[in-house]
Amino acid sequence: MSDHSDPFFQVPQNSHATTQGDVDLPILYFDASTRLAFFVADRDAAEAKLSSTGLRPALTIAGRALVGVAHYEYRRTGVGTYNEVGVALPVLPEGAPAPRNPIQALYGSVDQRHLGFHILDLPVTTPAANAAGRELWGYPKFVAPIPFHLTRKSFESSVTDPDGNGDIFTLSGRLLPSLPVPPMSLVLYSHHQGDLFRTIVNVRGRANLRPGRSLQLRVGESTHRMANNLRDLGLDGARPLIVMDTHRFQSRLNAGVPVAKIATRAATGASQRPVDSASTQHSRGQSR
Numbered sequence: 001m002s003d004h005s006d007p008f009f010q011v012p013q014n015s016h017a018t019t020q021g022d023v024d025l026p027i028l029y030f031d032a033s034t035r036l037a038f039f040v041a042d043r044d045a046a047e048a049k050l051s052s053t054g055l056r057p058a059l060t061i062a063g064r065a066l067v068g069v070a071h072y073e074y075r076r077t078g079v080g081t082y083n084e085v086g087v088a089l090p091v092l093p094e095g096a097p098a099p100r101n102p103i104q105a106l107y108g109s110v111d112q113r114h115l116g117f118h119i120l121d122l123p124v125t126t127p128a129a130n131a132a133g134r135e136l137w138g139y140p141k142f143v144a145p146i147p148f149h150l151t152r153k154s155f156e157s158s159v160t161d162p163d164g165n166g167d168i169f170t171l172s173g174r175l176l177p178s179l180p181v182p183p184m185s186l187v188l189y190s191h192h193q194g195d196l197f198r199t200i201v202n203v204r205g206r207a208n209l210r211p212g213r214s215l216q217l218r219v220g221e222s223t224h225r226m227a228n229n230l231r232d233l234g235l236d237g238a239r240p241l242i243v244m245d246t247h248r249f250q251s252r253l254n255a256g257v258p259v260a261k262i263a264t265r266a267a268t269g270a271s272q273r274p275v276d277s278a279s280t281q282h283s284r285g286q287s288r
Contacts, residue, residue, distance in 0.1 A: 008204060011252060020131035024078055025255045026202075027132070031076040032249040033150050035157070037171065037212055037240035040064040041233035046089055049120055049229065054196050054262045055091040055189055058115050059102050061241070066090050067233055068117065069171065069217065069240075071157045072249070073148040082126040083146040085159050087229060088117040091189060093196065093260065106184050110200045116187030121226035123159050123168075137199060137256045138192030144168070150245060151175075155215065161222040168222045169230055173215035178208035181244065188256075195258035205248040212240030 013024040046057050046065035059066040072084040090106075092098060096114040099105035105115045123144040124130050133139035145160040156172035186201040219227050219236040230236060 008202075008250065009252070014255070016136055016255075018128075018131040018135045020128040023128075023132045023136065025136070026252040027078045029074060029077045029249070029251040029253070031074075032251075033073040033075075033148070033245075033247045034207075034249045035071045035150055035155055035243060035245040037069045037215065037217075037243045039067050039069065039212075039217070039233075039235055039238050039240050041067045041235060041238075045232045045234065049089065049232070050091065050118065052262075053118065053189075053191065054094050054260055055118050056094060057089060058092040058098070059090040065233075067235070069235075071146075071148055071150075071171070073150070079128050079132055080126060082124055082129045083148050084122065084124045084129065085146055085157070086119050087121045087226065088119045088188075091116060091118045093189070107182070110185045110187055110202070113187050116189050116198070118189045120229050123162075123226065136192075137188075137197060138190045150247070155243075155245070159226065161220070161224050161227070163222075163224065165220075165222045165224070167220035168224050168227045169217055169219045169236075171215060171217045175243075175245075176211045176214050178210040178245075181207050181209040183207045183244075183246065183249065190256065191262055192256065192258075194261060196260040196262045197256035198259045199256040200254045202252040202254070204250050205246050207244045207246040210243050210245070212243045215240055215243065 009028050011026060015022045015024055040061050043063060043065040050056060057065045068088045070086045074082050092114055099115055119139055122139050122141045123146060124141055125146050127143060130141045130143045133141040142162060144162040148157045154174050158170040159168040161168050183203045183205045185203045188199040190197045217235050217238050219230050
């Protein structure tokens with residue numbers, strides 16, 4: 001059963017080749033559970049992670065940068081069953097105007113939104129999901145075990161170092177009372193073949209918003225890049241400000257659109273050069 005009788009999933013799809021087989025875009029996510037935790041991190045460290053990316057931190061609280069740690073248990077999708085964890089910074093492209101109300105902007109129309117997220121690390125549990133993310137969007141994916149356990153009273157998940165050096169990190173604790181909130185559709189920024197990509201993720205469902213102080217993130221002994229990123233941001237031992245969770249997550253992950261050239265920024269410091277998104281997509285053969 002594909003749920004294509006549901007208007008949310010009645011969208012045109014194009015096939016794209018990856019080293020693990022063809023993938024239809026947008027990827028449709030029919031049934032999933034999610035947990036999104038927001039932390040405050042060292043702003044200088046966040047800015048350093050965005051050096052030469054064409055992006056800048058977009059959300060700060062008392063001079064500290066906001067960072068999201070998202071866990072997903074995908075039970076039924078267009079690319080199979082898998083788990084995923086993302087560490088991402090809220091960002092704006094260089095030159096884009098800052099929204100007057102950033103929190104309100106996160107719920108604004110994705111078609112007009114500049115505010116988005118830049119993913120630092122994105123482990124997944126299957127080679128197919130890994131290949132799709134890396135080859136079609138340039139996401140920093142790698143394959144690793146990701147146990148996920150979300151109940152009404154508690155949450156526990158971790159990412160295991162694929163090189164066998166224990167856990168990269170764990171996030172666990174009990175769940176405090178919640179309020180119902182709508183889910184956030186997303187704008188994601190990534191780097192692919194010398195371009196800054198902008199990708200829209202259409203999301204629906206009903207989420208629970210909770211205080212995050214009862215959860216704690218602990219970085220393990222791993223020296224994996226993801227563990228080092230979390231340490232650099234000052235998140236070892238940190239507790240989230242707020243968390244959002246749901247067992248009723250559905251989404252459409254759309255094809256990315258190139259919006260700027262970034263390949264020579266680190267070497268030359270040149271300003272971004274807009275590209276013709278439509279002609280670039282056509283030249284790459286977006287539809288197969």
